[in-house]
Amino acid sequence: MSVTENKxxxxxxxxxxxxxxxxxxxxxxxxxxxxGADWGNPSSRHSLGVKSRAAIDRAxxxxxxxxxxxxxxxxxxSGGTEANNLAVLGAARARKKxxxxxxxxxxxxxxxxxxxxxxxxxxxxxxxxELGPDGAFDLDAFLSAVRKDTVLVALMLASNEHGxxxxxxxxxxxxxxxxxxxxxxxDAVQALGKLDVDxxxxxxxxxxxxxHKIHGPKGTGALVLARDLPLRPLVFGGGQEGxxxxxxxxxxxxxGFGEAVEMADQTLEGTNAxxxxxxxxxxxxxxxxxxxxxxxxxxxxxxxxSIAAVLVSGPPAEVYLHHLEERGVLVSVGSACQAHxxxxxxxxxxxxxxxxxxxxVLRFSFSRESTDSEVDRALTVLRELAGELGAL
Amino acid sequence: MKLPIYLDYQxxxxxxxxxxxxxxxxxxxxxxxxxxxxHAYGWSAEEAVSNxxxxxxxxxxxxxxxxxxxxxSTEAIxxxxxxxxxxxxxxxxxxITSQAEHKAVLxxxxxxxxxxxxxxxxxxxxxxxxxxxxxxxAMREDTILVSLMWANNEVGTLNPIREIGKLCxxxxxxxxxxxxxxxxxxxxxVEADNIDLLCISAHxxxxxxxxxxxxxxxxxxxxxxxxxxxxxGHERGMRSGTLNVPGIVGLAEACRLSRESLDSETKxxxxxxxxxxxxxxxxxxxxxxNGNREHHLEGCLNLxxxxxEGESLLMGINDxxxxxxxxxxxxxxxxxxxxxSMKVGDEIAHSSIRFGxxxxxxxxxxxxxxxxxxxxxxxxxxLSPLYEMVLEGIDLSTVNWTGEH
Numbered sequence: 001m002s003v004t005e006n007k008x009x010x011x012x013x014x015x016x017x018x019x020x021x022x023x024x025x026x027x028x029x030x031x032x033x034x035x036g037a038d039w040g041n042p043s044s045r046h047s048l049g050v051k052s053r054a055a056i057d058r059a060x061x062x063x064x065x066x067x068x069x070x071x072x073x074x075x076x077x078s079g080g081t082e083a084n085n086l087a088v089l090g091a092a093r094a095r096k097k098x099x100x101x102x103x104x105x106x107x108x109x110x111x112x113x114x115x116x117x118x119x120x121x122x123x124x125x126x127x128x129x130e131l132g133p134d135g136a137f138d139l140d141a142f143l144s145a146v147r148k149d150t151v152l153v154a155l156m157l158a159s160n161e162h163g164x165x166x167x168x169x170x171x172x173x174x175x176x177x178x179x180x181x182x183x184x185x186x187d188a189v190q191a192l193g194k195l196d197v198d199x200x201x202x203x204x205x206x207x208x209x210x211x212h213k214i215h216g217p218k219g220t221g222a223l224v225l226a227r228d229l230p231l232r233p234l235v236f237g238g239g240q241e242g243x244x245x246x247x248x249x250x251x252x253x254x255x256g257f258g259e260a261v262e263m264a265d266q267t268l269e270g271t272n273a274x275x276x277x278x279x280x281x282x283x284x285x286x287x288x289x290x291x292x293x294x295x296x297x298x299x300x301x302x303x304x305x306s307i308a309a310v311l312v313s314g315p316p317a318e319v320y321l322h323h324l325e326e327r328g329v330l331v332s333v334g335s336a337c338q339a340h341x342x343x344x345x346x347x348x349x350x351x352x353x354x355x356x357x358x359x360x361v362l363r364f365s366f367s368r369e370s371t372d373s374e375v376d377r378a379l380t381v382l383r384e385l386a387g388e389l390g391a392l
Numbered sequence: 393m394k395l396p397i398y399l400d401y402q403x404x405x406x407x408x409x410x411x412x413x414x415x416x417x418x419x420x421x422x423x424x425x426x427x428x429x430x431h432a433y434g435w436s437a438e439e440a441v442s443n444x445x446x447x448x449x450x451x452x453x454x455x456x457x458x459x460x461x462x463x464x465s466t467e468a469i470x471x472x473x474x475x476x477x478x479x480x481x482x483x484x485x486x487x488i489t490s491q492a493e494h495k496a497v498l499x500x501x502x503x504x505x506x507x508x509x510x511x512x513x514x515x516x517x518x519x520x521x522x523x524x525x526x527x528x529x530a531m532r533e534d535t536i537l538v539s540l541m542w543a544n545n546e547v548g549t550l551n552p553i554r555e556i557g558k559l560c561x562x563x564x565x566x567x568x569x570x571x572x573x574x575x576x577x578x579x580x581x582v583e584a585d586n587i588d589l590l591c592i593s594a595h596x597x598x599x600x601x602x603x604x605x606x607x608x609x610x611x612x613x614x615x616x617x618x619x620x621x622x623x624x625g626h627e628r629g630m631r632s633g634t635l636n637v638p639g640i641v642g643l644a645e646a647c648r649l650s651r652e653s654l655d656s657e658t659k660x661x662x663x664x665x666x667x668x669x670x671x672x673x674x675x676x677x678x679x680x681x682n683g684n685r686e687h688h689l690e691g692c693l694n695l696x697x698x699x700x701e702g703e704s705l706l707m708g709i710n711d712x713x714x715x716x717x718x719x720x721x722x723x724x725x726x727x728x729x730x731x732x733s734m735k736v737g738d739e740i741a742h743s744s745i746r747f748g749x750x751x752x753x754x755x756x757x758x759x760x761x762x763x764x765x766x767x768x769x770x771x772x773x774x775l776s777p778l779y780e781m782v783l784e785g786i787d788l789s790t791v792n793w794t795g796e797h
Contacts, residue, residue: 014433020425020634028419035412035600041404045706046713047396049403078463078602081633085621111623111632118622212634217419219463219602219636234620235470236503237496246496247466248404248595250602250639321430330431 012328013374017213018160018190018307018365019332023256024215030259031217034252042249043240052251059258063222066265067207068198073225075241076254080189080210083223084111084154086234086245087206091183092119092152094230098181099149100124105142105156105166106131107347111208112154112187129155135351136299137166143174150179157191157202161347161363163307164297165195172203183229189213189221193264193368194275194306199226209261211253215367216260220253264368271368275305278366278375282308285379289386295361297351308364309348314389316359320382323389324362327381332363396713397757401691401750402545402573403715407642408598408751414645415600418638426635427626437637444644451647452571452590452607453581460606460627461640465572468591468606469496471631472568475617476537476589477504480566484534490514490522491733492549493541497570498729501539510534519684520549520734527556537566542574542590546730546746547683548692550578557586566615572596572604576650577658577689582607588615592647594639598751599646603639606631657751661690664749664758669693671762676769678782680740682731693747696731696740697765699779700772705745708768712761715746739788 014022023031034055040048042056057071064071077083092102104116106129116126127145132138146153153175158165168186175182184204188197193214199207206229210221225231231244238246264271283294291313297303312320317333324331344358353361364378398406418440426441428434445456462468477487489501491513501511512530516522522540538560540551553569560567568589574580575590576597582590588609595601608630609615617630624632650657672695673679682694697705702716716728727741747761773779781788 012432016425016428016431016433019428019434020423022421022423023419031419035407035415037406039404039406040713041400041595041601044400044403044713044715046400046710046715048398048400048713078467078636079633081623082463082621084623085632109623110625114622114624114632210634212425217636217638218425218634219639235467236499237466237469237494238499239495246499247464248593248601250463250600252600253602253636253639325431330433332428332430 012330013377014330015364015366015370015374015378016330016332017367017370018363020212020218021215021367022369023217024263024369026263027216027256027259031252031256034255042251043238055251055255056249059254062258062262063224066197066261067224068200069224069226072242073227075223075225075244076249077221077223077245078219078250079221080187080208080213081111082234083208083210083221084109084187085115086223086231087185087208088112088115088152088154089119089234090231091185091206091229092124093122093232095151095181095183099151101147101150102126102152103129103145103150104154105129106137106350107159107161107164108154108156109160109187109189112156116154131350132299133352134299135297136301137164139167139170139174142171143178146175146178146182148179150175150182152183152185153179154185154187156187157195157197158304159297159347160190160307161345162295162297162309162351163190163304165191165302165304167301168204169202176203190304190307192261193268193271194304196268199224205229211257211260214260214264215369217253217256220250220257222257267368272305274368275366278370278372279305279308281372281375282364282379285375286310286382289379289383291386292382295351306366310362310364311353311357312360312362317362319389320362320385323385324381329378329381333361393756393760395711397711397761398713399747399749399753399757399761400713400715401748402596402746403748404595404601405598405750406752407600408646408649410649411599411642411645415638415642418641424637426637427624440637440641441635444640447644448592448605448647451580451651452575452592453583454607455610458607458610460608460630461635462604462606462631463602463636464595464604465570465591465593466496468604469494469570470500471606471617471620472589472591473497473500473504473537473539474620475630476566476568476615477507477509478618479616480536481509484536486510486512486532486535487537487539488512488514488527488530488535489539490516492516492520492522492544492730493539494545494570494572497539497541516549516733518734518736520544520547520682520730521684521687522551524552524555524559528559531563531565535563535565537568539568539570541570543571543577543689544730545573546728547694547734548689549684550574550687550689552687553587554585560588561586566613573689576647576654577691579654582609588613592643594643594646597646597650600639600642603636603643605643658690661749664753664755665690665693667755668747668749668758668762669695671759672765675766680736682734682736682740682744691749693749694744695747696736696744697769698739698743699776699782700743700769702743702745704772705743705768708772709764712764714748716744
């Protein structure tokens with residue numbers, strides 16, 4: 001059975017785009033020559049190497065343009081996780097002489113939260129920001145945790161679990177007033193392609209992004225810096241990427257990434273409108289079914305159209321997940337990166353859900369390739385399930 | 393014959409079309425995240441990764457659970473050395489490596505020195521080889537790690553890995569080998585060869601760039617590492633991050649193909665290397681072989697052409713894609729740190745060319761290359777006053793140079 005067909009031979013509805021997205025043909029076509037005739041090592045000085053180097057530079061320009069950054073401040077990595085680790089570990093270690101206090105957002109991805117917590121062993125104090133009682137991000141409360149000796153503040157631009165958008169630019173401005181030596185980082189892995197990720201307007205020092213969340217290849221991402229900032233490398237040897245990230249560059253991956261970023265940037269407005277419509281369509285449909293709803297991830301704050309966290313009633317989300325999968329609708333519970341853990345998601349608990357409710361949340365996530373009819377199909381199956389599972 | 397002729401197989405290799413074919417489905421319909429546990433796309437990706445793990449493990453005599461995927465050898469080297477240092481640093485602070493290692497090992501070792509570790513950098517002999525005796529002599533009570541490459545990327549010399557591994561095991565010291573240039577070129581068996589940690593890079597064995605792995609021994613001894621990248625807990629907590637599924641599938645297929653064709657490719661490379669060397673040396677005098685005649689990678693030939701400037705030679709033979717050292721240090725005009733560690737002398741260090749022969753190299757290409765090298769070296773030497781003096785029988789080492797030169 002091919003994964004594109006379900007047991008009945010019907011087509012599959014893939015609504016797990018926050019976990020990963022298919023590569024679009026245009027991106028794949030750009031990559032293939034670099035897995036074929038153009039195989040040079042970009043560090044080689046002969047013509048094949050020079051050609052690979054030029055391809056990387058083009059991709060660097062594409063990424064820089066989309067984020068309003070300087071090309072020389074784009075550091076290619078093996079993905080979003082490495083980019084986030086590099087920002088957190090690299091910036092904190094480089095600034096230790098100024099202080100040891102770190103502050104991370106209330107709902108950070110493990111790729112930010114885990115390295116930050118690991119820094120405890122190196123003598124840092126790590127504070128995790130809290131959300132207000134309604135799950136809304138409280139700017140003043142968050143800023144009140146910033147100290148004069150804070151050396152790193154990391155706040156994601158948008159949540160991978162429920163799509164909440166955080167006021168990063170306001171936070172950045174506030175942090176600058178209190179902590180002159182803080183490196184301000186934002187994880188824009190989920191936001192890229194859905195929000196305008198402009199490093200200047202955000203006012204942050206670094207932004208992490210990943211290719212495979214925007215119809216590019218797995219194994220490539222970047223940390224983009226606002227300017228020349230101190231950063232301790234995670235990977236030594238060879239001196240590639242301005243000696244911040246050594247290792248032979250993944251040329252095909254980087255070329256695909258550049259193309260994917262450019263496409264995402266160019267289609268941003270249309271994508272935005274389309275995603276919001278899809279999410280609204282799902283919310284409306286669920287209201288009609290009853291007993292299920294799209295969670296509002298934070299009071300009056302905006303959220304991404306691409307992610308809808310749905311609170312179901314009756315059995316835990318796992319049960320729905322299984323039945324949905326059998327009927328060709330593919331969604332997830334929590335993030336793929338936490339799929340192996342059996343704990344309730346901290347990000348969902350932060351919304352004020354009880355532990356039991358947090359186990360009843362399904363994540364539907366859309367991409368610009370998603371359609372109304374896919375949402376309708378998901379709604380049809382949910383309606384069937386609601387009846388069968390006795391949730392009504 | 394297509395120009396330029398590619399003789400730089402130690403820098404990187406083309407992706408074998410069969411490898412690309414194995415990868416393509418994962419750039420297409422099979423796009424799942426291997427960590428997605430709730431649907432068929434995820435399962436299919438996870439299955440592909442798990443099959444790949446088996447294939448790779450089989451290539452080096454390991455078990456699947458001992459393979460940790462990384463973005464390449466450089467990251468694997470960093471993970472091995474820093475991961476061991478962080479985990480066992482309380483037990484001891486001494487690490488042994490050599491001056492002839494790849495920059496990824498040397499730079500990581502330098503970083504560890506800043507962290508309070510004590511690193512012994514052994515000098516290889518004139519052929520680039522480190523002896524078991526030298527390693528043994530350097531061992532101390534507090535030695536926790538020996539890190540020595542299997543095959544040198546610049547001169548192709550093979551270290552006595554099995555013997556060094558045995559010594560390490562006898563002493564209870566962990567042994568890491570950078571096998572980037574060795575896997576797929578010579579037989580590798582982590583059991584028989586007494587290896588605790590070993591790295592592989594796909595793009596050196598006809599796989600894609602951006603993927604590699606680290607073998608981490610699980611039994612006798614069970615090696616533990618402190619992860620260097622957190623978030624998600626992929627790869628049993630040793631290396632987080634969404635897996636590069638097509639890359640991993642490509643790495644596995646590349647391993648499988650190299651295992652299958654190891655004998656025939658070894659013969660192919662040896663025949664072409666001998667042909668190239670003979671063809672050049674039959675027609676040129678004063679050609680110096682860098683490396684070890686007995687313990688050598690078949691596909692690597694490093695020759696020096698004294699009295700010729702290495703840079704001029706490279707420019708003269710620009711139809712041939714070769715390198716004067718490793719790609720990773722080629723941005724600098726410094727002579728190779730490997731040749732310097734072998735104490736070959738400046739004239740030889742400054743005039744070396746590495747010819748890398750591989751799966752797709754043909755006799756025709758080798759002959760073209762030999763002709764071109766001979767022609768250009770002859771032309772450049774005609775212009776060289778040093779060479780003229782040598783021909784007149786003057787021993788350059790006795791010349792008392794005055795003024796600047």
